[in-house]
Amino acid sequence: MRGQVTIIAVVIIALFLISLVSVAMMHYYEVHNIGSIEVKTIAMAEAIESIKSDLKRILALVIANASRTYAFHPYEHNLTKFRAYALEHFEKWVITTSTKYGAVVELRYPEYVHWFAGKGYVIQENYVFKLYWYKRTAISVGYLEANISLPHLGIYNVTTKALVSLCTSLLEVDHSYDENVTWVLMNVTSDGVPVSDISGVDITILFPDFDRYGYWVKAEVVNTTYLGYGLWNITIKPYIPRIQGVIPLRVYVVDYRGIVVSPLTYEGIVLRVMKNTPDKVVYHDGSTYRTLLRTTTPDEVYTVELDWKFSLHFLLNEVPIVGTPPPPIPPIPVKQFRLYSSSDLTDWQLTPFQAELWKEVTWHGKEIYVPTSPANPVYWFNQSCRLVFQVKYPTASDKYVYIMITWESDCDADVIEWPTSLYFDYRLPSYKDIVSETFRIELIDTEHQEMRDYGFNYHGVAALGLREPVTDEAYGPANIHAFGKWGNKLGAWRPYGTWKVFSTYAGEYSWIRLPVRVFATLNSTKVGNVYTGEVRSDYYDTFAILYVINGSRYAPCLVHIYWKYTKTDYGFWMFACMGGGRPSKYMYLKKQEYVQYKGYIYNVSNEYSYSGSWSHREYSYPNFFCTHWGNGIGRAVFLSLSAVDALYDIGTYPRFAVTKWAPGWIPQHSLEYEFNQLNYETKVYAGTYYKYWFVIYMYQASNSWGEWKKAYVYSVMFLEPYAPSIELVEVQ
């Protein structure tokens, strides 16, 4: 019995010891094996999965930031800037990830092609993301790769990829007038997967306001129906009519991550710019009417402006578009726009253009449009913008030029830096010149008072110093307006002020020269006396705009004059242009002449020579054309009909005049338009307003008689009735 108790006790003790040993072994196993393998695996998996999922989120973050700002900010449209922000975000994210996970993360941005709707969209290497918008298909897409190492867990170079995208395609747009609705069938995918839950997507649809052209109105989304495979049928109110086969809509799609895409239902607008000049011009040579055929007109190049209402502006002309206007030019960054021209609608050439900002101002009670600046290419196209481009009609058979206004879908698209002869040579005190291949116009004004090599101080009077562009020879100034005499000296009171020159794009694009034209404005409330330097503000105000145009032989100047006080004096000039004594002959077109037995004859060509000993000559009945030529120079002045009307309405005895010498016996050989002859006392009343333009045209001429005809064929270009017109061809 005693032995049995002992045996039982020993057995129990043995069982207890086995149990304790197994518990100790289990503990040893947990400490040394679970901690180093299982737990490590769990930690590793958690860390890597967290980094992977956040990699997509950080990519979504930078795309959302960029696309949201690009869509809704009026001028932050530089994606390079957003990529710089993106890199900052990535760097911060890598640091945070490294410190929080103990991971070493290396990001790479390789090239990637994302396919959507049968088309590949490229993200170039190091671009991280791309936005392709403003067409019927719009996508925002980003791609990057990460190399993850977790040294403390023994994990090295695990590569993970992140693709983030939001893609929308407008497949069909239809409408019902009776139901007052419009339907949009669209395909939406996110990260390559069809979006079946529209609750995470915000859709805004805008349509043109047909009562207030150029404005866009938000449509009311009344129903959304999912058709499967990412296809959504969106029903909006109201009924939106078709224009040239297109229902114009702007769509914004924003997903739950804040990523935006913006498609449009139209991708381009084709217009026809029509030449309206006649194929011939007529003049009377004193014995009979002569006809000049305008068979070849290489200089018939119009520099026109197209405003947001598709009205075509040429000088002070405004020609509205014929028929129903197309949908408005969409408010997308100006840098996205491209202009193509064609003569046959098949062969399209990319054409230079520039965008300018214009505004309507009330100037002494008159509503006038003035250019305020070239546009900043990153700003949205808006109602202040005008697209400025050239249309060329080199032969009589060229009647139309087709213009296609379209826009790049790649939001990285930038302004094209076109080659141009234009530049602004601004090196005070000697140089304030606008230069083209045809002109070097030295702007004489308050900050540049004396024309180089001319020897005459203008004391702040604003004028245009004409120079030979290659040799820099001075022809002398062109005065844009003058009144009165100072003793026996002519043109006492002329506009006084400073020319403001716009030769480059605005904002951060100021390093790009304007490709089509450089313009200068003069807003003057004073007049100055070039003989005494006296400045007064009790005469008239002047607003003038000068254009120097690339690839053309003419330079127009638009002038508005308003008289603040009534004045009486002798001598009253609309325009006076010096010739530096070089031209040997001159001619003016006489409006009418009475010839015995013939009655009145019109548009008479009167040619003269500068030779002889005289100082100033005046000729009656001036019309829209005059010129002088010889010794290698040919220069014509074209007036608008409004200018001719002003001559006859404001003046009593308007005259074409020439002056051989400037004070100090400086050779002039000028061309002048006078409101009244010099010996007639002119009274101009306060409140008198007139506007006009003159165009200086340069041409090659010998010393022969009749060389003026080379310029005369272009005179009709600048007459209001012959201004080019515009009509819509199609909306693409």
Place this chain on the structure above:
Amino acid sequence: MKALELVLIVIVLVLLYVSLSMRTITPKLSLRNDYFLLKEEAYSVARVLADSRILTYLMSKEQAEDELKIVVTALVPANREFEVKVIDTSTGEKFVAETPYFKRSTLAATAVVVYSDSVSGKIYVIEVSLGKITGG
């Protein structure tokens, strides 16, 4: 012999006591059952917060911390104390939500997840600490 039996009985009783005590000691020594399970749970909660869109919504609320507490309370298992910190890395601003007895936890594990919010454009660090009050 009597002394031997007595000794054996004492040993048996001691071993019995030790064996019975193991029920309470073993979990304290075990890594898998407590700390690492807490860590896994904390990771789950942190990743649910990050991978769902809820944090974007919560951070835009005025009473973000209260909202955060409600959500995390719903996510963590029963009998867990927690402390959640959401740190805005750009400003260093912290949003903290915790249970009243979290500081009394005898065992706690923390999981850290980075969360980039594309709507607000911010990078947050989510720290979820889960604790357990054990013993006495």
